[in-house]
Amino acid sequence: MLRILILLVWVATLGACVDRSVSVILPQALEVGTAQTVFAATTRARESDGRYGYRRAEDLRFLELTVSIPPNHRPGTLDFSYSNPDPAKQFVLAGLKEFDGPQDLKARLNGAQEVTIFVHGFNATQTETAFRAAQLAHDIGLPGQTLIYSWPSRGSGTGYAYDLDSMLFARDGLQETVATLKSIGVPRILIVAHSMGGALTMEMMRQAELREPGWSRRNLEGVVLISPDLDVDVFRSQMASIQNPPDPFLVIVSRKDRVLGISARLRGTAKGERLGNIRSTDRIAEYPISIIDTTAFDRDAESSHFVAATSPALLSILGALRRVSRTFGKDNGGIDLLVPPSARNEDGATEVVLTETGQVRVSSP
Template sequence: MKKIYLSLILLVIGIQSCFCQTILEGIILQEYIPANFSVPTSGITVLLKNTSIGTVTDSEGQFSISVPDSIMDEEIILVISAIGYTNVEAKIHLTNDIHRVRIELIDNEVKVEVEKLVGSALLDTKGISTVYFATDRNFVKTEDPWEMFGVNRSPNLSYGYCRVSIPIDHRMGELESPNIWKLELNFDPNKHIVLLETKVNKKSDYFKMLRDSIEKSTEKKAFIFIHGYNVSFADAARRTAQMSYDLGFTGVPVFYSWPSKASTLKYTVDEATIEWTQLHLKSFLIDFLSQTNVQNIYVIAHSMGNRAMTRAIASLINEKPQLAKKIKEIILAAPDIDADVFKQEIVPSLTKGKHPITLYASSDDLALKASKAVHGAPRAGDSGNKLLVVKGVESIDATGMDTGFLQHSYIGDSRTVISDVYSLFKGLRPNERNLLRIKKTSNLFYWKFRL
């Protein structure tokens, strides 16, 4: 028997003019019973009934439909057709709010569940996301939100929030920027993810704002993103907003920005700085956990950012175990950490806290291959010929998931990986997540994405 799962995220962005529209995005997976595994399904047609509006799922099972405002207050009927299946209809009645819709198709029977989303991470009616930050970059006195924090170190942390635009036709996994081939020279909020405002707050005001925002969120949750090497403050803000949007995150999104030089030629400088910032990150985590009412916090670090994140959390677990219990998940994406150091020193310290720990690694990651060449030792995020699999860590082989130049940023660029993180945020372990299949090595299990 076959069944199709259709998971949708419906985001409504502003009802302000006749040009406004609703973007309906989703992924279709085909599950095989009783083998109990799923693969993205391409070539499935999704149409709005009685219209010519529709699309076909791509190679990752993804689709996007623009729904006219004229039918938003009426019953939306999706017609799903695929070879080997009878056409099925899914009736959805939505108002102009933000919803997540899950449609389950089993044979010819349809089950629809609609959940209204609330939370500060979602867009306001102008398509703008608010993300909070803490940084130990130097403050620059300027009105330009992109240049307010530089690339040099500051002895003190600064706090505040950023407002970031998400274009109405945003596609999951894309950090839209000007494209020279499209003759785009400048950022346009209607087309690109743009940092519109950077606002600095006093520490006391900042944590009050966080408490108020977390109180309004579902499950009193937040995620903190720590970026990697060669990243500016502005790009860290943009990436955080994009990930929060793509994950449909209903809590409070926060990023910690350390003073990366934002230059490919400054790798060794960034290495020294990421070690320097560890105490600041630890201090921020302590304040965040103790001065807010957060109950569930997800910590995600990318690349070199994992060096500070793992050390800071390990120290927190050792010194303040009660505070550390508020950490729901620890996610290491493409960690640029010596594999032996990670296995022998970091893992034993992190696993003392008994938090779920997820490691995403890839053998295609050219940035980590370069790091291996520089250091003369494999990196924890480079699966190479042998993925790093250790007890207490859920290792995910993301090889093949990133088609970018360096294949290093799949945590934000790959729709499949984003979909997996979404399931992780819902509390599903790897054996419960449809996109993964189990593998075994040296009597330990790891998981690999289905291609």
Template sequence: MTSLNSKRVIEAMFAIWHKLPELLNERWESFETDLFESLKTDAANKTNDQVAQEILEKFEKYKQVFELLEAKYQELFSQELFSPSENLESLETRVAPNTGVDLYGYEIIPVYFATPRHYDSSKKLDQQFTERRGDGSLNYGVAEVSIPLDRRMGSLNQPPFWRSEDIDKDMTIYSLTKLSQSEFSAQANKAFSDGQQREGMVFVHGYNVTFKAALLRTGQLAYDLAFKGLPLLFSWTSTGRFLGYPADEENVRWSQQLRHFESFLEFCLNELKLDTIHLVAHSMGNRILTETLTQIINVQTKSKLGQVVFAAPDVDADTFKNQAASFPSNAARYTLYTSKHDVAVRLSEFLHGSYPRAGKFEDENDVVIVNPVETLDASNRRNDFVGHSYYSDNTSIVSDIFQLFKYNSSPDDRLGLRSRTLQGGKMWIFSKL
């Protein structure tokens, strides 16, 4: 592999991971253990280039899997080089809300956020909220996320390494404003028109996520779900590094101890006077969400919970089951997306002494099925990207969440799902494409 792009090497590994057990047969277990042990060693100090090099060294021991990795790497690289160009002349002119600025080829989604990240005004706009903790208090603000009109549902449309950001092709941070708590409340309240249902959707990201990526993902979800309410982001202090897992765990614990998310949730409900609030968490962010759900005692808060989505939760399976018993009964629905092929959650499982995680299962005997949660098996959906974000990267799963939000329909009534009764209860499986 010439002109090595470390990010693409890591993405390529994730893309082919589900094929490796069959290729390696009896060598699979030792290969997986060897690779994970190598990545775990001194993880906090490794760069992405070092991670990519270690992956290559382990894969080179097996010709077949190395060739498969190389082919996927070249495919990902060529997609960057030869992405189809947009026909901008055919795109409709849009006007940014509340700005009066004519925008050609993209739309603006405002994302209101709270974060305990350290703020540094000297940095570039999309890097001002850093990977370091602040003083323990929450920072508030609003960002405008630009979304190209010509894009695939679920994609974040980021530029390849060889060119700069292009607002007509890429999702960007169009503007970002730090606000006081009172300014946040006033501006967010103005976003609702008279008579509009006051709905909010709070997204809690997972590990290995920068502040910019968290904003883009929140904007993407709101846009693809055609969400008419207020897009809200709670961004805890992830380091945004592939091997920053131990540091991210500590930052989640720190945020939980200070009850940041619970405070933000109560603030949104009380100050923004929301009628309904939907909660979507991904990966490690589910630890913050599940713990907060068990701590909600305010009856009014409970009654305002809408859809609660646990996407690929990096939560101990037994812990999740125990917590579920204390989830408020007033929520519209609780939905868990899990998969057999989630290598990121598998890596977490490996790091935690092989204790199963709620976001991954090996067979029907260890699927997390617990009331009041509805469990959906997303194994038949594409999962070929770092960050195991199949909940937002795959069109059919975004469509499923859309049906949840718009109609509150049960899994039995949603397209592309079939039910299966197991010993532990009922689950729903996405059909094969």
């Protein structure tokens, strides 16, 4: 436990060296880099200087962010700077536009048939989240247009308790984001959530189901939880309320996720286990979900807590699946190709183990 506390203090000290809420906007970066549009729905309060920081806002705002991706970008990497960014080598925020309301967003989406909502996790700023979403969209090819749900994380290594409260606060805003996209004519919505964002997504769906049974399946094309920082018992209680979850429903795990191991031990869990680093799928075997084991790719990933975004080898496989989906089938995210319906367990969960050679082993827990 002492070692864990020392690590947390070290991480918090690093985070205190810079003001991560400051976003340098360089339009000229697009003369060097590749433009990637990322839309945003946020429940962060707008500060007097225009920044969207960690304070909570009652109203949902919509934005358009333009990210410049450097020409030397390698899949799985995310290089950026909080001051004096270099567009030739780093991700740079090239533009930010605030919309007056949903109709402005509708005009910019320009009839998009699909939107992927990326929900960030603990200790994230809005600009960092936009960079990560742009990287995923570029490296994999996220379905349709990309929109981040930017909930009011403290953006600090010492802000875990604040972020837990903000995550619960942000449930209504995420449900409103989905409802708004539906109201302006987007037929297919996919949620991709990372870490604590997975807990937020599950909480949102649970409360929506309690209010309106069947809401999740009617409104969401699919759900992908990446490294969810979520207690397994809590997940089971949430799934009890979501009796007909979206299809497909993917949970991407890695048994070597060190961040989730720390999270679990801080909560007094002897085995150091969260949903995102679960070692046995027996306790969730009854649910109609697919569990994607990416442990084999931990070695080449920059982050054991975000293997799906930082492993070049895994990104290559996922990108190939997206290309196959666009070429040979209905492009509903490409995630179905990991676990085609014909290979799924009809009576519960399907476990998929991805190997470094690109092979896929499918089994029932």
